[in-house]
Amino acid sequence: MRSFRASWSKWKSRADRIIPSNRQIVVWLLLGLFSLETGAVNPRFGWIGFVLFGVFAALVLIDLSLAHKQGFPEVHREFSGTPQNGLPMTVHLHVSFAGSKRSGRSTRLPMTQFDIGEPETFRFIQALTLNRVHDRQSHGSGQSQGSGQSHGSSQGQEPSFGEPSLSTSIGSAFTAELSPTVRGPQEFASTDCRFSSPVGMWTCMHRDDNKAQLLVLPDVTSWRDEVESLMKTLFQEGRHVKRLASGDTDFAYISEYGIDDDLRTVNWAATARRTRLMKNVYEPERGQHIIIAIDASRYMAVELPDGKTRLDHAVDCASALAHTALRMGDSVGIIGFSDKVDLRIAPDNGKDHWRLVVDGLARLQPQAVQGGYQALFSSLAGQFRRRSLLIVLSEMEGLATDAGFLPAIRAAKQQHPTIFVSILPNHLHELLECALRTEDDVAEWAAVEWLLEERDELKSVLHRGGVEVIEAPPNQLVTKVVTSYLRKKRRGSL
Structure with missing residues (x-):
């Protein structure tokens, strides 16, 4: 037998429901206390409490009838703007009230609140705001603002609503401005709204099952x-x-x-x-091949002080480089690898290929595995045999743990001129300049110094092997890599 708590939780999570409002509960409690007090003081006036109970019960029933008559609103959610990591996009909510449509009159929905179902990876820039009303605006609705502190909710869960509330009428349109903070596929849950009955004795809950899948692209406008x-x-x-x-x-x-x-x-x-x-x-000669290889192992999942991961910066750099190469008439291929090949896009050109590259880069996510370059070199020996400029976006830490990388990249360089790109850890250099106060600071300083020395040694080994190495801070990575490609293109050394 189901417990009472489980049954209550299931009833509360229903999509469309009408429950007693806080106002009704408070009035019932006050009437009960008044009746008890009146009966205790003078039993001859106890009938007054029963009359008040009856009048209020009739009002509650009438309000419930009106709530059923007005029905539930129809909520249509739309998105404007291409979702890009870190850039604002707008969500529109178009609300129409079915009962008012049938009657042809504008019906006010007091205390209307919305949960637009945004994923946790989205942050609000501007809260949900009443934009316009197609029919006529209810008294006191004005340009009210709702809260942007709502959270996405899925079927079977109690939605979370923000404060304050909104008053609206037929055909209201609301807008909210959000910014995604993570690339890749993101799901908007169903839209939930909560509004009160005409008299305010009941709270009506409605869920519009309009889930939506969005692909958040890397930022292709900043560079x-x-x-x-x-x-x-x-x-x-x-x-x-x-x-x-x-x-x-x-x-x-x-x-x-x-x-x-x-x-x-x-x-x-x-x-x-x-x-x-x-x-x-x-x-310059056109139609050459550029292969951009992106490491998606655990080293690239490290979050930098600017809030982005190494892989986010590598994807931004790869998209900028692909855009430049396609504009120069070259063919661009993409390889995303960890311990296996996670993304493979054959070299091609044109606008359709650019969209394919951006979508593929948007879906590339870091894997919690030890990196391995064997998958990369296997792809080069298989599908990518034609002589190409190979640009590897990775980290020096991965080289130190892969003994086969240096011999393999020397062999690959015979056919593919290679550029190894890594993010310069400026935050580590800043740690070396900090004052040492405790034993932990000394240990951290020694570890950072050892790590930087190892990076310099690996960089020298790559230089001696004929591999060009580019190290740059995150905010200069695109500039240095694109400049290196354009100079090679100009000199004809691809």
Whole structure:
């Protein structure tokens, strides 16, 4: 036999229900105390309490009838803006009251509260706000604000509602601004709302089963202007930049000669025809392959002081590099690996391929396993055989625990020019500058110094093996990696 507590919990978690409000409970208690007091003082006036009980019971029943008549609101949830990690997006709630639609009158829903079902990985930037009313606004509704401290709820759980409340009418629209803090697939639970009956004696609960799956993409806007500036700077026409273009290039078009242009690019035949100096413009070779390999092992799950993990920064860098390479006409392939290959995207180009790359990077999550580069090199020997520029986004700690990495990467470098990219641990350098006060501080200082020395030794080994190493703080990682790629592209050394 089910216990009373289990039965009560199941009844409370029902999607659509009408329960006594706190106001009704308080009035019943007051009437009971009044009746007891009146009967105790003068029994001849005990009938007054019974009359009051009857009148209030009739009011409660009438209010319950009105609550059933007005029905439950219809809540439609919409999203605007592409969900990107750390960037705001807007959630719209469109509320229409079915009972008022049938009667054609605007019915006020006092004390309306919503739980929009946001995941725990989303944070509120702006709380739920009444935006507009399609029919006519109820008295006192105004531009009230609700609380953004609600939490997502799933079927079978009691939803959590915030304070204060909102008053609305037919066709109300609410908006809330949220920001995701984690990449990958996220689920919005069902939308819950709570409102009171017309007289306020009952509390009506309603759940609109409109679960939604969203894919939170990496932030592809923070670096866009910076990358565009780098592309213009490294590929503009000018004496300083043209020195970088010594070995590549295919003829592109003829343009007018500038003061700082190289005299070797003058097209004398075109100059004779147009009676002014003209030059040949060359562009780097297009259609080369770029392979971006991203380590997704446990080392990349370390959270940095800015709140992002190493993998988040690696994904941002990979998306910026892929965008740049696709703009330059190259084909981009992606390998996400831990102890196995978690993500494999064959080299290709075009807008559809860019969307495929971004979606794949958004779904890449760190795995709680020891990293291994064997899966990466197996993929290079299998599907990615064509000569390509290999860019490995990983951590030095993984190299120290994988004895087979250095011989394998030297072998791979014979076919794939390789760049090893790692995040520079500035926070560790800052620890070395702190004053030592306790024995624990001395032990921490020694461990940090040993770790940094090991990183420097591994970096030297990679340099001696012909592998280019890029170390940069998180906020400079995109700039350094994209600059290195563009310079190699300009020199024709891919």
